[in-house]
Amino acid sequence: MTKLKAAEPLIVKKKAEKETDAVIIRFAGDSGDGMQLTGDQFTDTSAVMGNDIATLPDFPAEIRAPQGTLPGVSSFQIQFAKNEIFTAGDAPDVLVVMNPAALKVNLGDLPKGGTVIVNSDSFNEDNLRKASWKSNPLEDGSLKEYPVVRVPFSSLTRNALKGTKLKLTEIDRCKNFFALGLTFWMYGRSMDHTLKWIGERFSKNPELADANVRALEAGYNYGDITETMPARTIVRKAAIAPGTYRKITGNEATALGLIAAARLTGKQVFYGSYPITPASNILHELAKRKNFGVKTFQAEDEIAACGAALGASFGGQLGVTATSGPGVCLKSEMINLAVMAELPLVVLDIQRGGPSTGLPTKTEQSDLLQCLYGRNGDSPVAIVAASTPSDCFDYALEAVRLAVQYMTPVFFLSDGYLANGSEPWKLPRIEELKPIPVSHPGAGEGVFLPFVRDAKTLARPWALPGTKGLEHRIGGIEKADRTGGVSYDPENHHKMTMLRREKIARIADDIPPASVTGPAKGKLLVLGWGGTYGSIAAAALESRKAGKQVAHCHLHYLNPFPKNLGEILKHYETILIPEINAGQLQLVVRGTYEGLRVVGYNRVTGQPFKIRELKAEIERYC
Amino acid sequence: MHSKEDFISGADVRWCPGCGDYSILSVMQRTLAQLTTARENHVFISGIGCSSRFPYYMNTYGFHTVHGRAPAIATGLKCARPDLTVWVVTGDGDGLSIGGNHLIHAMRRNVDIKIILVNNRIYGLTKGQYSPTSEIGKVTKSSPMGSIDYPIHPLCIAIAAEATFIARTVDTDPRHMGAVLARAAQHKGVSFVEVYQNCIIFNKDTFMPVTGRETRDDRCVYLEDGKPLVFGKNKDKAVVMNGLEPTIVDAAAADPSKLLVHHENEPLPHYAYLLTTMEYPEMPVPFGVFRAYQKPTYENMMDDQVRFLREKKGEGDLRSILYTEDAWTVGANQ
Numbered sequence: 023m024t025k026l027k028a029a030e031p032l033i034v035k036k037k038a039e040k041e042t043d044a045v046i047i048r049f050a051g052d053s054g055d056g057m058q059l060t061g062d063q064f065t066d067t068s069a070v071m072g073n074d075i076a077t078l079p080d081f082p083a084e085i086r087a088p089q090g091t092l093p094g095v096s097s098f099q100i101q102f103a104k105n106e107i108f109t110a111g112d113a114p115d116v117l118v119v120m121n122p123a124a125l126k127v128n129l130g131d132l133p134k135g136g137t138v139i140v141n142s143d144s145f146n147e148d149n150l151r152k153a154s155w156k157s158n159p160l161e162d163g164s165l166k167e168y169p170v171v172r173v174p175f176s177s178l179t180r181n182a183l184k185g186t187k188l189k190l191t192e193i194d195r196c197k198n199f200f201a202l203g204l205t206f207w208m209y210g211r212s213m214d215h216t217l218k219w220i221g222e223r224f225s226k227n228p229e230l231a232d233a234n235v236r237a238l239e240a241g242y243n244y245g246d247i248t249e250t251m252p253a254r255t256i257v258r259k260a261a262i263a264p265g266t267y268r269k270i271t272g273n274e275a276t277a278l279g280l281i282a283a284a285r286l287t288g289k290q291v292f293y294g295s296y297p298i299t300p301a302s303n304i305l306h307e308l309a310k311r312k313n314f315g316v317k318t319f320q321a322e323d324e325i326a327a328c329g330a331a332l333g334a335s336f337g338g339q340l341g342v343t344a345t346s347g348p349g350v351c352l353k354s355e356m357i358n359l360a361v362m363a364e365l366p367l368v369v370l371d372i373q374r375g376g377p378s379t380g381l382p383t384k385t386e387q388s389d390l391l392q393c394l395y396g397r398n399g400d401s402p403v404a405i406v407a408a409s410t411p412s413d414c415f416d417y418a419l420e421a422v423r424l425a426v427q428y429m430t431p432v433f434f435l436s437d438g439y440l441a442n443g444s445e446p447w448k449l450p451r452i453e454e455l456k457p458i459p460v461s462h463p464g465a466g467e468g469v470f471l472p473f474v475r476d477a478k479t480l481a482r483p484w485a486l487p488g489t490k491g492l493e494h495r496i497g498g499i500e501k502a503d504r505t506g507g508v509s510y511d512p513e514n515h516h517k518m519t520m521l522r523r524e525k526i527a528r529i530a531d532d533i534p535p536a537s538v539t540g541p542a543k544g545k546l547l548v549l550g551w552g553g554t555y556g557s558i559a560a561a562a563l564e565s566r567k568a569g570k571q572v573a574h575c576h577l578h579y580l581n582p583f584p585k586n587l588g589e590i591l592k593h594y595e596t597i598l599i600p601e602i603n604a605g606q607l608q609l610v611v612r613g614t615y616e617g618l619r620v621v622g623y624n625r626v627t628g629q630p631f632k633i634r635e636l637k638a639e640i641e642r643y644c
Numbered sequence: 645m646h647s648k649e650d651f652i653s654g655a656d657v658r659w660c661p662g663c664g665d666y667s668i669l670s671v672m673q674r675t676l677a678q679l680t681t682a683r684e685n686h687v688f689i690s691g692i693g694c695s696s697r698f699p700y701y702m703n704t705y706g707f708h709t710v711h712g713r714a715p716a717i718a719t720g721l722k723c724a725r726p727d728l729t730v731w732v733v734t735g736d737g738d739g740l741s742i743g744g745n746h747l748i749h750a751m752r753r754n755v756d757i758k759i760i761l762v763n764n765r766i767y768g769l770t771k772g773q774y775s776p777t778s779e780i781g782k783v784t785k786s787s788p789m790g791s792i793d794y795p796i797h798p799l800c801i802a803i804a805a806e807a808t809f810i811a812r813t814v815d816t817d818p819r820h821m822g823a824v825l826a827r828a829a830q831h832k833g834v835s836f837v838e839v840y841q842n843c844i845i846f847n848k849d850t851f852m853p854v855t856g857r858e859t860r861d862d863r864c865v866y867l868e869d870g871k872p873l874v875f876g877k878n879k880d881k882a883v884v885m886n887g888l889e890p891t892i893v894d895a896a897a898a899d900p901s902k903l904l905v906h907h908e909n910e911p912l913p914h915y916a917y918l919l920t921t922m923e924y925p926e927m928p929v930p931f932g933v934f935r936a937y938q939k940p941t942y943e944n945m946m947d948d949q950v951r952f953l954r955e956k957k958g959e960g961d962l963r964s965i966l967y968t969e970d971a972w973t974v975g976a977n978q
Contacts, residue, residue, distance in 0.1 A: 070972050215970075268971040278966060285962050292724050313953040314960030317723055317946055322749035326716035329709070329746075333689070333720030336707055337728065341720065359710050449971065452963050487705035487721075487728050490684045495653065495700050497708025498692075507655065508700060 038253040039210075044103035045257055046111035047205060049198075050128045051120030051141075052089055053082055053096040056198035061098025063202055067215045068102035069269040069446050072259030075102050076556065077444045078110035078630065083299070083382045090152040095127040102209075104258045108556035108563075110443065112632040116208075118201055120144060120175070123153035134167045137252065139204070141197065143176035171251065173244070175200050182240035183233050192230065196237040203241025210256050213238060263448060270447040272411040272440035273300070276370060277307035279418025280342060281314045286419070287426060287458045290315040292334030294327035294343045299382045300438040301344045301372040324352035328369070332356055335365045336496075338462065338486040340422060344370035347389045348379065350396070357431050358397040361522065363496045364473075364482050366425035366432075369393075370418070373437040373552075375628045384628025385439035387552045388603035393433045394581055394610065400519050402526040404428065405580040407435040409555035412447035414440060417578060423458045424529060429481040435580070437553040437602075439630050465490040472496060472506040479532075480525035529582050536584040540566055540573030543593035545644035550600060551577040551607055554631055558600060561636035570644045580607070588615050595619060596643045600636055602626055646677045653703040659694060664815035664841035668762060669701055671818045675825045676704075681729050688731045689718045691738040694769050695762035695841070698733040712743020715750035718757045719942075726943045729829065732759040736777040737767050740796050744776075751805035751834050753942040758828050758835045761798055764843040765850050772846035784846075798838045799920040799934065803913050808833035810916060810934040814840040814855045820866070820931065827933055833941050854924045863924055867932035872903035875928045883927075890922060908936040 047064065051057045058079055069075050078099040087094030101111035116137045119125045121144040132138065145160050159165055160172065179197040186193065199220075206213055217235060224231035245251050270278075284291045293316060295305045309318045317339075321327035328343040335341030345353060350371050360367040373389045375381025393405055404424045408414040414436055421434040463470075463483045472494045473482050485492040494506060502509035503517055538547070540562060550558040555576050562574040575590060577583070591597055591611070599608045600623040608622040623639045625631065651673035659665045676686060686704040690696035692711035699706025705728075709717050714732045722730045732750075739747050739761045750757060766784070767773040773786035777798065781790040802810045809831040813824040821839065828835035840851045849856075854863045865875040865883070873883040874895050882895040883904040890904060910916065916935040923929060954960075 066970065070970065072972070072974070262974055264974050266967060266971050266973045268966075268968055281960070281965065282962055290724070292720060294720060311960060311965070312950045313957050314962075314965075315950075317950065319720065319723060319946075321716065322745055325713060326719070326746050326749065329713045329716030330720030330723070332709075333707075333717035333722075334724035335720075336717070337721045337725035339724040341724075355710050356713065363707070449966050452966065487687045487725065488685055490682070493684055493704050495655075495702075495706035495708065497699070497706075498710055499708065 039256060040253050041256045041258065043105055043257070044101055044107060044111070045116070045209060045255060046099060046101045046114045047116045047118065048097055048099040048114035048128060048131070049118045049201070050095060050097035050124035051198070052123065053084070053094045054086055054089065055096070055120045056195070057096045057098050057120070060198045060202045061100055063216045063219065064205060064211070065100050065444060066219070066269055067206070067211045068100065069267070070215050071211065072262075073102040073104065073257055074107050074260040074262060075100060075269065075444070075446060076107050076110045078439070079442045080629075081383055088152075090121055090123055090149045092123050092127055092153060095124050097124070097128060102257055104260045106260065106262070108560040109630065109633060112634050118205065120197070120201070121153070122149045122155050122159070125159060126153045126155060132168065135169070137169045137171065138165060139171045139173060139201075141175040141201070142172040143174045169252065173204065178240060178244060179237050182236050186233050187229055188233055193233065196233050199234045199237035200241035200244075203238040203243075204245050206238075207242045207245030208251070208254060210254055213242060262446070265448040267446045267448055269444050270412050271442055271444045272408065272414040272436050273303045273372070273442070274307060275412050275414035275447065276408075276418045276434070276436060277304045277311075279415040280308065280422070281311055281316060282415070282455060283419050283422035283458065284315045284340060286455055287340060287422065287460050289460065290317060290339045292317050292319065292331060292339045292341050294319045294321050294329070294331035294334070294341070296321050296324045296327045296345065296349065298324070298346050298349050300374055300441045301346050301349075301370065303441075304344050304370065304372070324349040325356060328353035328356040328367075332360050332365060332367055335360070335367055336363075336487070338484070340368070340426070341366065342368040342370065342422075344372065346372050346374045346382075347376045347392065350389060350392055354397045357403065358399065358401050359498050360431040361397070361401045361403060362498050362501075364429045364522075365496075366429055366484070368421045368425050368432050368434060370434045370436065372441045373435060375626075381628045383438065385437045385553060385630060386602050386626060386628065387435070387437055387554070388606065388626070389435065390551075390580060390603070390606040391609070393435065400523060402523050403581065404430055404432040404526055404529055405435060406432065407552040407578055407580055408440055409552060409576055409578060411440050411443050411445050413578075415447070415450075419455075426458065426460045426484075427481065427532075428479055428525060428529060429484060430526065435552055440553045460484070462486050463489070463492060466492055470494055471504050473501050474504050475521070475525075478528075480521060480528060527582050530585045533579050533584060535586040536575055536577060536590055538573045538575045538590060541571055542573070544571040544573065545595050546570075546572045546598060546640060547591065547594035547596070548572060548574045548598045548600065548636075548640060549577070549591070549607070549611070550574070551580060554600060554602065557631035557633055557636055560633045561640055564633065565637055565640045565644075570641060572640050572644050577607070580610075583614065591615055591618055596621060598623060598639065598643060600624070600631060600639065602631070646683055648674045648677045650683055651676050651703050653701050655700045657701050658697065660845050662844040663694070664764065664843070665695055665698070665762065667815045667818060668695075668760070668821070668839055668841065669698065671821045672825060673702070675822050675829070678826065679829055681829075685727065686729050686731065687721060688733060689714045689721065690733045691743055692769070693735040693738045693767075694843075695733055695735040696738055712738050712741070713746055714738070715743065715746040715757070715759065719750055719753070719755045722755050722757050723943045723946055726756070726947065730757045732757055734759065734761050736761065736763045736765060736775045736798070740776045740798060740801065744801070748801065748805045751802055751807040751836060754808055754833045754939060755942040756833055758837075760825075760828075760837050760839060762839050762841045763798055764841045764847055766843050766847035768843045768846050797920060799836075800917065802836040803917045803920055803935065806913055807836045808935070808937045808939055809835040811836070812838045812840070812931050812934070814851065814931065815842060816855055824932065827936070831936060833939065854929050863928055865922075865928040865930050867906045867919070867930050867934065869906055869908045869933070872900075872905050873930070874903075881928075890918060890927060892927065908933050910935065911937060
């Protein structure tokens with residue numbers, strides 16, 4: 023499709039080159055500028071080239087806010103490194119901005135001395151006014167503390183595409199590939215992966231494919247021949263553990279986990295869902311996979327999504343429903359029915375900023391208490407939480423295992439940051455994935471007792487409609503122990519309440535113990551859960567390198583807690599619990615364990631923690 | 645073959661003495677005994693309300709769920725297990741108030757579930773508040789000055805959602821009810837049956853003016869496929885269309901070619917909708933099967949998509965979606 027083959031990236035003529043361990047780039051532009059796509063391509067290429075990577079997409083809730091305005095700015099940050107990294111980085115080294123609004127929104131995050139690459143064509147009076155710049159920041163000294171590389175992306179792209187049949191608006195939309203090509207040159211990236219991707223993506227529109235290739239290559243060549251470009255920077259491959267890797271987002275890993283769960287249980291997944299940010303793309307992933315024994319059901323509302331999943335569970339399939347915080351509110355009655363009827367149900371809660379509609383596209387971990395307690399009655403459920411994009415796979419599987427083996431609803435908590443963020447995933451060996459045994463009672467004679475429990479797990483039998491002789495009725499009214507008949511007996515209600523509680527508590531015998539990174543006792547333990555793993559792990563590691571006695575324990579099981587957690591916590595003078603909420607795990611830990619000094623670090627900005635803020639907090643206590 | 649007794653669960657039935665639900669339960673048990681479906685393949689799903697206790701009394705699989713949501717749970721069950729015969733038992737409050745949304749969507753999807761809506765125009769279990777089907781002006785505990793809600797008509801909702809099987813029957817006519825329930829069970833697609841039911845405590849005799857022994861011949865019309873709508877003690881009245889208005893005429897005097905003839909299997913919903921608007925006192929109230937029309941069911945189309953993709957791409961291979969083309973391998977020596 024193109025006459026030019028990708029230039030050999032590492033063979034550079036005369037230009038200077040330097041090496042560094044890690045680089046953080048942020049691409050920012052209008053939400054129609056293709057910044058998420060640009061970031062994705064840079065990430066894929068860096069992953070394939072062997073760097074460790076972590077990404078942080080950040081986009082507005084509006085699909086297209088008015089062009090050129092501050093609310094319409096979308097960005098994508100990636101860190102790529104030769105060392106192990108845990109987050110997309112606190113602050114960018116390089117900020118690529120497509121318009122004045124993107125500069126306005128992102129400049130505050132750029133440390134002094136950080137490089138700004140601007141689409142100088144876009145700094146016209148109209149765009150400056152829309153972005154509330156009083157004067158042109160490229161002229162008025164606003165950027166005097168930053169090296170600025172002005173590149174007329176728009177006009178250079180138009181030049182590169184001379185002679186194409188595309189319309190001018192289509193030509194202008196190719197400028198993100200020009201920017202991508204330029205950054206590829208700056209960091210010695212190969213264009214091969216993106217060239218292949220363009221070919222596949224636009225296979226039905228060769229004209230557009232050709233235009234994007236030309237824009238990409240023009241950007242690359244511009245870097246190569248322009249004297250004013252800063253020196254090229256090389257980030258060598260990371261020394262990562264042997265294995266096969268792929269780049270994965272949390273939502274992709276969650277969907278794959280459910281598909282694997284179908285295989286490992288020998289069941290079909292029935293996925294009932296109602297579209298909601300940031301959970302919807304799990305539905306999209308699964309809807310494509312119907313040949314894997316997955317049925318997807320887009321319900322009329324959150325309640326029906328959960329109800330249909332529960333109906334499928336009653337029928338003996340894996341009932342799964344997914345949502346975000348506002349949807350959990352709606353599903354809570356149905357989840358309670360699953361608690362009472364003691365049926366398996368997996369509820370994926372991809373948390374976002376709340377309360378109410380809150381911040382739909384931003385991250386938060388503020389549904390923990392809702393999931394633990396947000397139902398009427400004493401209503402215990404199991405809760406697991408993923409901590410990185412790739413371990414969403416493991417904990418989706420784990421949620422299914424607990425649900426079917428304990429006949430209970432299980433919450434799987436992820437969040438907007440994990441859902442959309444990506445990292446390299448060391449792929450599990452298929453043959454090492456453990457089967458999840460599930461049993462159903464066979465046809466019987468005599469009276470069937472649907473609430474006689476397994477001695478060890480306290481799970482009741484999962485008897486399937488269609489089985490002769492096991493006809494029975496379940497429901498939301500209190501059940502008589504053993505028979506499952508309707509019972510208003512006071513002692514029976516007490517007994518059943520305690521049995522439901524004990525069943526969930528016994529899961530603690532069946533999950534791995536919590537583990538600690540760093541000293542086994544001492545001044546400070548940082549206790550985290552969920553998507554804050556990367557920031558906490560990095561901050562604790564850096565603090566230890568600076569000689570601080572700080573340990574890190576990260577919880578993947580929120581209910582019940584691992585059995586050894588109380589013992590671990592006793593060995594530290596202070597337990598610091600950083601959370602992107604107002605102190606939810608903190609409340610539970612205080613209520614569960616006595617005699618500890620527990621402090622919180624709570625910031626609720628819709629953004630992941632920065633490593634430096636956690637490091638500063640850690641150093642207050644040790 | 646089963647007997648009626650095979651379908652009696654043995655749980656104590658706790659409806660009020662004289663409640664119309666007894667008759668519906670008994671007719672259901674008798675009807676299922678006459679069908680060929682094995683007992684273990686019947687599942688009854690209900691919501692909340694007096695009629696929603698129904699599953700406890702049926703010796704089949706049963707799930708008494710949450711208020712208004714039975715159609716959603718039944719949809720999931722039927723999609724997961726198309727081999728089962730899935731019944732929903734609901735009431736006017738459960739199905740048309742709190743659960744109106746689920747009812748509409750289950751019907752428009754044509755999920756092969758059998759919905760029995762027991763309509764007594766009152767909230768019974770909460771002790772006598774007006775319901776969405778109560779008449780305007782109805783005096784109840786929550787409407788001491790008369791209800792100011794215009795009522796909803798269950799069958800109008802069903803036809804608006806283009807349910808493929810729509811019928812009406814009454815608790816006091818077990819023979820008619822049995823025939824309608826059997827037809828509902830045999831229909832492939834969603835069945836919606838409204839059963840006029842008498843709440844003896846809170847809304848006694850609400851349907852008496854229409855369905856009472858003395859009046860029913862003149863105030864009800866029994867629908868028969870392919871036959872004109874004829875009613876009256878002496879079958880002396882018929883219905884003709886006067887423009888868009890159905891009108892009562894003398895059956896003997898009317899031109900036979902002008903009589904309105906019942907057709908269950910109309911692809912368009914207009915005619916069935918017209919029937920649903922026929923109400924006492926202006927018109928005779930229709931009973932029987934309003935509509936029985938075949939179209940592909942939701943769960944079959946869902947299975948077809950699974951089958952299609954399996955045929956096209958083969959049975960899903962976990963390795964192929966984990967180890968994708970863009971995966972890369974890091975060797976042990978690096």
